[in-house]
Each structure stands twice: as structure tokens, then as C-alpha cells.
Amino acid sequence: MAAQMTRPVTLAPASRGRLVVCAATAVPKQFKAVKPVGDRVLVKVDKEEAKSIGGVLLPASARNKPTAGAVVAMGDAKTVKMSDKVVYSKYAGTELEVAGEEHVLLKEDDVIGVLPSSDKVAQLKPLGDRVLIKGAKAEDKTAGGVLLATDSGEKPTFGTVLAVGEGREDEESKQRVPPNVEVGATVMYSKYSGTEFEEDGEQYIVVRESDILAQLA
Template identity: 85%
Template sequence: MAATMSRPAALAKASRGRLTVCAATAVPKQFKAVKPVGDRVLVKVAKEEAKSVGGVLLPASVRNKPTAGAVVALGDAKTIKLSDKVIYSKYAGTELELAGEEHILLKEDDVIGVLPSGDKIAQLRPLADRILIKGAKAEDKTAGGVLLATDSAEKPTFGTVVAVGDGKEDEETKALVKPNVTVGATVMYSKYSGTEFEEDGEAYIVVRESDILAQLA
């Protein structure tokens, strides 16, 4: 997998204009296992990259920590299995240090999707009401024909649906409600929604069904 969203070593969250830093919770050494309760899952975090793309060794302070890992323990989660490799929301969960290894305790709904054995984002299986979209290419010229620099090209908010989750359980009927979009459709989504990925020069984003604004035809 070429790239995922970064996660700081000590989780930083903005709260009312102030930055709160939440360090990982160290599980006392006498405890060898953690059993998630309810719909929670325990994920062993994938190893972070120690070198840049060009092979330069990075100091710990600037390394990008992955938001992916393998499921090592389950509560009552219905859509995830042991050993599944999953991608999860950037600021979700509680970080744990267990037996010297980095883990994260997540709610099932914080898991974005399950990765195939080849770790390809293009083959991600999104969970619940999430939708995997392959982003459209950004325009490299203005309407008047002026060539734009890469960093000033307007980022598109539409693309092609690659995969659709199985749906989300209705709170009243408990029936599974499948997202009302289909694979292959071109959709427009909210500008600041979802989780973005880049792989093999292509942009992907995973959004909730509620972030889909329209289908284009």
C-alpha cells in the first residue's frame, strides 16, 4: 500500500481551539491479553515507515504512523474477523502499549474497511455505509487555458464508485440498509469528508453515504 493518512505518535486532538495530547496507555506487564467489550476490536498497529521514499532515514518525530493493522481480539463485532487487516479512522480509538507492541482499541464503526492480502486500497472492502471512490483527475488548466502548478490545481470532489459497503443497521427495525449507490456510478461528495489515500499515482477516498451529494450522468 503506497500511502495512507498519517497518525501522530502521541494522538493530538483539537478542542475549542486548544490542542490536547493523548499518549498511549501502557497495559501493566502482568496482563498478557486484552478482551474487547461490546462491539470493540483490538488491532495490532502495522509498523511505521522508518525511511522516506528516497531511502532517507527519518527521525522518529517526523515519521508517518499508519492507520492500519491486524485484528488480534474481538468483542461482539459482526463485520470483522480475527486476523483481518483493517484501515481505521485517523483520530479514532484508544492507543495501548501491550507487551511492548503498539495496539489500538476501536469501536467497530471506527473501522473504515478490510484490506485484501495484497494490501491494495483499490481492493478495499468498505464497511457499513461507507463507499470507496476513485477520484477524478484534477484539472491542470484554468478555463482560460492557463497552465496550473500541481499544488494550485483545484482538487475535484467527484469520482467513480469502486466498492460499496454492505449497509448500516436501522436503529428501529434492525434491518440492514444498503447504500443507495452502485459500483461504476460517478458521484459528487462533500469537500471535507472522508479519508483519503494515494496508490500507484491514483487518488482514492472512502466516504459515508451521507457525504454523497449527487450522482452525475
């Protein structure tokens, strides 16, 4: 594992097509704890993978930014609990360095789902109005039977629902309104929506219910 930097640096998207370097905010050493306020949660970020599957050391620029970690402190969040292993939106939250360790302070709504002890994305528990979908395989031939190059295959925008969250909270009644889709349904979703994952050669995506366009039968 590469040596840990005292001030972790990540790249975040900026306007007009530029990238801005954002340094994590270091909490002064005299403060030993961070107590999230409101519905925020503090997540200790998983370590980055420094080697490829073949054991080759990767340069920092080639590593995937971790988007998972364990909840170590929380405010009034209702859908997660302490020690949960959570997945969150890639550029969400405020990055903090606490006692030399990388953390991120998130709003509860930025947490995509809770991972099981096996860390398998296929068993992710989506939160709120989110839906976990196993993507369909891309077509590798045209209608006329011509073989397509890998990078020219049409991106699938449909798949099978594996899990659904408890639903969004109604502003007036404060009751959960469950998503109007069921596990096992085949659905179409907006092309550039959601957060994508790849695991064991399979494609997965977590989208909000509002990004689901139709059910197929």
C-alpha cells in the first residue's frame, strides 16, 4: 500500500470543463471527535487499492477513488446506523482528515445504500427511493448480424430489479412512500442516470425511482 498523505487530494469536476484540485479539510489535532449535525453522517473512507488484480502497483492517478466506508458518527439520520458499511455518491459530501485518517461528512440522502458483510454489490440494500438494477448485456451485433467492436456496443438502459429501498419520505405525512416497482421486474431507466458498479463481470446500477421510465412485460 502506498504511503498515506497527510492531506489527501482528490479531483472534483468544475464548471467550463476544468478540473479543480480539492484538498481534504484537516480537523485540528486538539479536537478528537466530529459530531455530525442534522441528518448528516461521518464515514471513515475505505483505503484505496494500490495494486491491480495482477499485483501491478498503480500510479495514484489510475486508482479508483473510494466511495465506500463505515459510519463512525451520525446526527439524526434514520436510514443508517453506526458501523454500517455504506456506498455514497462519488463527489458528495465534505472530505475531512481526522486523526490522520480520511473521512467524508455526508447528508443522509447522499448515501446510496448499505453493503452486506460480504461487500457484494449484488446484495446492496438501496436507501430511500433508490432501486438496485442488474444491467442487461449490451448487444454485440447489429440488426443485420454484423459484429460490433466492444466500444461501439449500445449501452443498455434496461435491466432486472434486484432490490428496492423503503421509499421517499412524504413531506406532509412524514410516512415512507415505497417505490412503485418490484423485485424481479424488468425496467427501462434514463441513459445517464444513477451510479454504476461492475462486479464479477456483471454491470449494476442504482437509480432513483424517478429515473425509471417504464416496466417491460
